[in-house]
Amino acid sequence: MSHALDRLSLVRPNRHNTIISERKAGSDLGEGQTDPAIDHYENGSVRFRGANLEGKMHGPWQFFRRDGSLMRSGSFDRGKQVGIWRTHDRSGKVLKETNFSSRPRRP
Numbered sequence: 001m002s003h004a005l006d007r008l009s010l011v012r013p014n015r016h017n018t019i020i021s022e023r024k025a026g027s028d029l030g031e032g033q034t035d036p037a038i039d040h041y042e043n044g045s046v047r048f049r050g051a052n053l054e055g056k057m058h059g060p061w062q063f064f065r066r067d068g069s070l071m072r073s074g075s076f077d078r079g080k081q082v083g084i085w086r087t088h089d090r091s092g093k094v095l096k097e098t099n100f101s102s103r104p105r106r107p
Contacts, residue, residue, distance in 0.1 A: 034058055041066050053078060065090065074100070 034051035041047050045068045050061030056079035063072045070092060074085030080100075087096040 050076070074098075 034053050038049045039047040048063045051059045057076040065071050069090045070088050085098045
């Protein structure tokens, strides 16, 4: 059984701002399984944390500032923002909530 950290992906955005994951050898996923995605600022703090499904952001995601404070959080459904997304100030207080489920779908 491999250690959970062995399955973490190296990630990079492509020209469409979709997060591309590059799994380590031996970490093949079964159909429908998500691939953990995490990136760090140069100072070592987490920049974002989430998962990809078939190369698209999927499930809950969190985006952080360089100081480590949570900036934005919400969920994706195969690359599209869904549900309630929250924007936080540096102390963690919710500044804004956006409901993506009530918006018309973009082509």
